C-alpha cells in the first residue's frame with residue numbers, strides 16, 4: 001500500500017485519549033509537538049510540492065501514565081486567505097500562486113511592479129522554535145507564527161524583518177544550556193549586499209528582559225558572513241554549533257536572485273530559481289562564537305547538499321561535525337506531488353549519507369602542503385593542506401540511507417555517540433527507524449509490517465546515566481487494515497518497545513517534532 005501524499009488531512013482539535021499498550025515510564029511527562037504539511041488542495045487548486053502544504057500541527061501529551069492527542073491546522077494569513085478565496089492564492093517555495101487566475105502576463109507585470117515581490121507566506125509547516133517563553137510554528141520565510149503549545153491555537157504573526165534584515169531563516173535553531181537560541185538567516189540584496197547573519201535570542205523566562213515579547217526584541221547579531229557570490233546566496237536548512245564554534249556550510253546549491261526577480265512574472269515557482277553547481281566546491285565557515293570572527297583557515301570540500309546537521313563537537317584541536325549529505329538536489333525533486341504519485345520515479349533519489357568532517361583548528365604553519373592535518377585515531381576524515389591557510393576536507397561516511405537525525409540534545413556541541421534517524425530506502429516513505437552508534441558503527445533498527453515511522457525524537461530520563469538513557473518517540477502511520485496509527489515509545493538503550501498509544505484519528509506524514517518537558 002502506498003501513502004497518499006496529496007490527500008488533505010483532517011484536524012482533530014478536541015483532545016482524545018489514546019489507547020495505551022504497555023507501561024509508560026513515570027518520568028515521561030510533557031508534550032511532543034509535531035509539524036508538517038497537511039492541506040494540499042483548496043477548491044480546484046493544488047500545490048505542486050509536498051513541502052508547500054498548509055501546516056497541520058499535532059501533539060501528544062504524556063501525563064500521569066496517559067497520552068492525549070490533538071491536532072489543528074495553523075490558521076495563519078495564508079490559511080485564511082486561501083480558504084476565503086476557496087483557492088490557493090499565496091505562493092510557496094514550490095508553487096507560485098496568483099490572486100486573480102484570469103490575469104495575463106501584462107497584468108502580472110503590473111501586479112509585480114506594484115508589489116515588487118508577492119505576498120510572503122506565513123504557512124509555517126516545517127518545525128517549532130522556542131524563542132524566550134514562546135513557541136512558534138516555522139518554515140523558512142521571515143514570518144513565524146506563535147502557537148499555544150497546549151491547544152495548538154494560532155496566535156501572533158511575528159516578522160523577523162522587524163528586528164533583523166533577513167528574508168530567509170532556518171527552522172533548526174540551536175539552544176545553549178542557558179536557553180539562548182541561535183539561528184542564521186540570509187538577507188537578499190539588502191543595501192546592495194547579500195549576506196548571512198548569525199544571531200542569538202536570549203532566553204526571556206528569567207532576568208530583567210523577562211517581559212520582552214516577542215523575545216526577538218532582544219535579538220543580538222553574532223556576525224555576518226558575506227555571500228561568496230553576491231547574486232546567488234546558498235540555500236541551507238540548518239547549521240552546527242559546539243561550545244566555542246558555529247559551523248555554517250556555504251554549499252553550491254544556490255538561489256539565483258536574478259531569476260527570482262522575474263519568477264512571479266514568468267509564472268514559475270521559487271524552487272526553479274534554485275541551482276546546484278556540482279562543479280563548484282562547498283565552503284565550510286567556522287566561526288568563533290565569542291568573537292564572531294571566522295577562524296583564519298579556509299576549509300572546503302567537494303560539492304554536496306546538506307539539509308540536516310546531526311551534531312558537532314571539539315576534540316584535540318579539531319572541530320568534528322556530522323551531517324546528512326546528498327550528491328544532488330533529488331530529495332527536493334522527489335517531493336513534487338506528481339512525482340510522489342508515481343512510486344517508480346520516487347526511487348530516483350540519491351542516497352543520503354551521514355558524513356563526518358574533521359576541521360583542524362590549529363595554525364598550519366610548518367605543515368607541508370599535501371599533509372593531512374587531522375590527528376584523530378577514530379575517524380578516517382581528512383583535511384589536507386593545499387596551500388597556506390587552505391584545507392581540502394574529505395569526510396568519513398558513518399552510515400548510508402538515513403535522514404531526519406536526532407540526538408540526546410544534552411550532548412549537543414559535545415562529544416557524543418548515538419544518533420536516531422529514519423531509514424531511507426528507494427522511496428519517499430520511511431519503513432524503519434534506527435539508532436546508530438557512531439563509535440562502533442552498529443545499527444539497531446525498529447520496524448513493523450506496513451508501518452511508517454516519523455522522525456525519532458530522543459527524550460532523556462531526568463538525571464539519567466549515560467547518553468542513551470531515555471526513550472525515543474516516533475509517530476507511526478499504520479496501514480495494516482483495521483489498525484490505527486500510534487505513538488511508539490522505545491527504550492533508547494535497547495531500541496525495544498516500551499509502550500505504544502493508539503490514537504483513534506488518522507495520523508499524517510510530517511516533518512519535525514519538539515518535546516516540551518512538563519514543568520515540575
Ligand SMILES: CC1=C(/C=C/C(C)=C/C=C/C(C)=C/C=C/C=C(C)/C=C/C=C(C)/C=C/C2=C(C)C[C@@H](O)CC2(C)C)C(C)(C)CCC1
Nearest residue numbers: 051092093139140141167237270307403422424428429430
Ligand atoms: C525563496 C524566497 C522566498 C520564499 C521562500 C519560501 C516560501 C521558503 C519555504 C521554505 C520551506 C518550506 C522549506 C522547507 C524545507 C524542508 C526540507 C529541507 C525538508 C527536508 C525533508 C526531509 C529530508 C524529509 C525526509 C523524509 C520524510 C519527511 C518522510 C519520511 O517517510 C521519508 C524521508 C526521510 C525521506 C521569499 C521569502 C518569498 C522571497 C525571498 C526568497
Ligand SMILES: [Fe+2]
Nearest residue numbers: 172237308512
Ligand atoms: Fe529540517
